[in-house]
Amino acid sequence: MLEFEKKVAFITGAAHGQGRAVALSLALQGADIVAFDVAKKLDYPAYEFGTGEELLSLKEEIESLGRKAVIAVGDVRDIASVAAAVDKAILEFGKIDILFNNAGICAYAEIDKMTDEEWNSMIDINLKGPFNVARLIVPHMKKAKSGVIINNSSVMGLRGGNRLSHYTASKWGLTGLTKAWAIELAPYNIRVVSIHPTGVNTPMNDGLAALEGATPLEIAERSAGNLLPVPWVESQDVAHLVNYLASDKARYVTGSQFVLDAGLLSV
């Protein structure tokens, strides 16, 4: 039997990048997938977001693996669109076993040049977004007396980042939510963990490079300082970690922070 046979995973920011890789890798191990994404450009940051075409091709790929896929378009800031996606998931599958709270944005700004819009967007998407999604999925997990929530924080959820104060604040906030939810939800057999990747080779990294007039490699090197001789990790590396954390192999793992940092935080 495959690891995630009969399991349902709800993944935010699934159209491309880490969310897509995790969706495919869970589906490969038997999970049915709810793929949630805003699937359009937002005003901030001015880089490429996921698209409707990417969501459709993800659905096709999941179905070609013999699994079911539900596509839901919405913004994690918009509780109505999250509620509609959760309702759609419950109607189709009757439950949600795994939540990968992954949708997020990143951009650089100096403290004295940061606008209200930049600060608010960062906190609303990266911190309130995961809260919005979790608060609507938790009742279903509570009812089932089981579930796992994996929050995609960052190494910046465990250290500081230069010109990244709003991003850093949002990701430390998500680390805090992980700890608090783990305490609150343990009696319901719901596990909550956070992951903390170093730079990942995704459209986000490419987008930041374009905004900064730098190469993707320079962006990765700027915020990283990996010990291992790699500029970044790949989305597939993140998928391997999420697969472990979502599986029964991690059945007694909750409240913990998992770094995938090529050694960065050791220094």
Ligand SMILES: NC(=O)c1ccc[n+]([C@@H]2O[C@H](COP(=O)([O-])OP(=O)(O)OC[C@H]3O[C@@H](n4cnc5c(N)ncnc54)[C@H](O)[C@@H]3O)[C@@H](O)[C@H]2O)c1
């Ligand atoms: N790329 C990195 O270097 C890196 C490192 C550590 C942590 N992270 C975190 O990992 C997560 C995924 O990053 P990625 O590199 O795959 O990014 P990405 O920009 O490549 O993909 C993010 C996806 O989320 C979607 N999304 C963004 N805002 C949304 C919103 N408001 N509502 C719904 N969907 C939304 C986008 O459309 C896109 O499909 C983010 O939370 C990010 O902060 C990224």
